Amino acid sequence: MGAGLARAGRRADRAAPGVGVGTAGAVLALAVAAALLRPAARLPLLAGIDAGVAVGGIEALLVVTTAAVTLAVLLFAAGGGRFTGLVLLFSGAMLLTTTATGLAPLLVGWEVMGAASWALIGFWWREPDRVDSAGVAFLTTRAADLGLYVAAGAALAGAGSLALVDLAALPRPWLDVVAAGIVVAALGKSAQFPLHFWLSRAMAGPSPVSALLHSATMVAAGAFLLLRLHPLLAATGWAAPLVAWAGALTAVVLGLIALAQTDLKQLLAASTSAQLGFVVLAAGVGGAGGGTAHLVAHAATKSALFLAAGAWLGAVGAGSLAALRGAARRFPALGAVFVLAAAVLAGMPPLSLWLTKDAVLAAALVRDPALYAVGVVAGVLPAAYSAKAVRYLVGGDRDEEPAEAAPRVGLVVLALLSGAAAVLGIALLPVVDVVPAGWELALTGCLAVVAAGAAWWWPSRRSPRVLRDWLDVERGVRAVLVRPVLLASDRLAAADDALGRAVLAAPAGVLRWARGPVRRAEEALDGAVDAVARSTGRLGRYARRPQTGQLHQYYAQAAVGLAVLAGLVVVVAWC
Template identity: 60%
Template sequence: AAIAAAVTRPAASAPLFAGMEAGLAVDGLSAVMVVTVAAVTLAVLVFAAGEFAADENRGRFFGLMLLFAGAMLVTVTATTLPLLLMAWEVMGAASWALIGYRWRRPERAEAADVAFLTTRAADLGLYLAAGAAVAGGVGSLRLDALPNAASPWLHVATAGIVVAALGKSAQLPFSFWLSRAMQGPSPVSALLHSATMVAAGAYLLLRLVPLLDATRWAGPAVAWAGAVTALALGLVAVAQTDLKQLLAASTSAQIGFMVLAAGSGGVAGGTTQLVAHAATKSGLFLAAGAWLTALGTRQLPALRGAARRYRQVGAAFTVGALTLAGLPPLSLWAAKDEVLAAARTGGTALYAVGLAAAAVAAVYSVKAVRYVTRPLPETPQAGYDTEQRGTRRVARTASAPLFALTLAAAVLGVLALPGPASWLKRLVGARGEPSPAPWELGLSAGVAFAAAGLAWRCASGPVPVPRTA
């Protein structure tokens, strides 16, 4: 159905309020998102089918996951602000229920509350934007008409949308809620961090680049917010010893590249980054979830040798992590260069911060690989079963989605090659965007390899013996 929608580009609308419609349409940008959301959701649900015990409420889980993905699909196809707001709110409510799915442990319910209240506070920006748009003469509240709002309401509407987008995508200063969301089941993390809620804010900014351009100040502010988040949260990821927390911090950092692209006017580059990251990050979270189920831990010292013990999961995780590191010729290397080419138009300083963030990405990604690929310890049970009782096996349903996501993570970089990149720019209406020069490709590759080599060397020291609960 998603592929059919992407090909046929349907549109529909219905009266909602006086002078306003509830509109849905699939254009070039939303066609890419519809296929991405559907593909990642399918892979995550297939994986989740083998992850839950017989005594758990599977109907509630899968129902909430489908509601969550459905809200994201409405968000990316909405053409009017009221309908987008409705889907935006449903997505937030579904995320609250999914993060706190195993609510009998108080810390999980509290984590769901923190995530919901933080994003909910930022979401008020959309209501502010709607009111400002009406006051500024955009009574239809069509997204493509928002840049036509009269000043000063144009600036108020833009500020509201920027705040809502940064909150949803866990960008500074709202990034703290994403680490709390790790209390949810691993399939929830895989979907939330890849193609749905956390990507929604970045998508909205990519969709509304004309609005950012209309104010002059919003584009540079968004670009710097994304660049600083990519660097700062990347450093947070480097410091983590909990695998899921490392992946969570890296999500904020990687989304930062998409926000940087939006602020720099790089719609095609941001879209390439979004799609490649969705496949990569969902695969990494599913691999981490498979190890958590099997070994009962997500602490990196305790996961020493996990990639050797469970080879299929280990291979998928290694490819995904090297992709996240931005190593050529894997997909996020090419995607990041598209983003950095757009960032360079905003100044050398912005480009330098983005390049530094790319180097940090190689460090935290290779650090994780080094831990899980070490030789098996003499006492492999040390540190196991600290989060839950491990099953010592990986579900059969894990292989197919992990293989599909790993393959996508490796090859989606073709979207940044000259021919496909030109096609994507036409598709999303971003003709004239800069492409990376050969020296930029070489520089980013050299920086990534140097940072990866340093991380591998530093992570090769003695591993502390994990504490057993």
């Protein structure tokens, strides 16, 4: 359905919103049914390799979340056929990635999702900057995705199976190769440090795309894969601690980057990587339930924030926090929704992310107190950058005339998303692995309130450029990898052209060299043939002379011939 709408062109634009919403609604109903019934299916793919899907415990939560966010995005942003088709294709690929039981179907969903994200980020394809941003995001994630192919090859070599449940039992060294490949692919997909910079470029796409990409789909896929494969990470002895520290470091570094941003979408994008750092931390310490709960609550929160930001960007025409100053006063209903979702993102008690984040930190405390300490520091930053954004948006003149930026249906969708974001944490507490203690909740809650208050009252100061530019990692990658590779490719192309010219010149030289002897032989042969022809002609003329037509001459010729013959016989007999 998604691919068909994407190809249909203008004829589908009028029908696309209704078809898209209807399809997304049907998918949500099926997702809820799958979450309740827990179905599984398996099809033969290759000899000894099956392509299967199944809905388990944590898969059920993400399947429903993906379908619900997709429906919300399509209700809020009534796009044309190409937009609706790509969104449906993108979400379908995420559902396949979420429910795949083996690396073969997982790779299919993983690749389709990457291609669809490229098309959605570069949706306004007539603008070169946006197309370039889509290319950067695509190539960065594709480079990390190579790890998944290496993992699949190692799994086949080590056990002849691509089933996810068999990966933890692989013998060494295949176990380590598979784990390393999956970790690289997952960290790249979830924009974890230092592969985080592509997420900044992804902001070139429409805001509804950002709401979908940054909440329940592509960016969440890597972290969720690590949650599913914690037994594999634990079996290596090194992968689980590496993943845990990568998540904790990302939560701190990207939290600081978010705090330094002066653009609303960039702030929300950096916060996405930071919040997914908690999910990756949960995967490393074995807190799959807490990580999944945090992922689901964050999906609802971030989709509401991005959709509201998109509505403001469309109304104001600029995305900087300075340009959006007072937007929450001018658009009060939209502002109320945004402030609620921002409070959830800040980790304010008793809202969802406060509870789910502490569930992750409680699991980290059991494994490594140092990880817990870093996680507590990282948990303070969301309160600071959320308060900063809200302070800009609610500031401004009080006498500005209120207005409304979103249609009524869009406001209802945003209200539902924000309300769900606020209460999902309590609803998801039964699935967490380690319930945080009271002192842990009190500590993080007090720190969040203090950090938000400090960010609210502290005068704004210009942040370091390196933080505003996402640590300039993209510039470093271009200098260290892209430019040398392009330079080497130019040199190799020049060498290939020179070799091609040499290869083409060699036969030409051989032909020129061969033409001399061949030409002389041909001339000699032509002369001999001409001489034979001339001699034959002369003989013919001599043979025609006796043919006069007079009978007495023929008798005389015969007599002469007989006399010559007789003379020959006598000579022969005498000898």
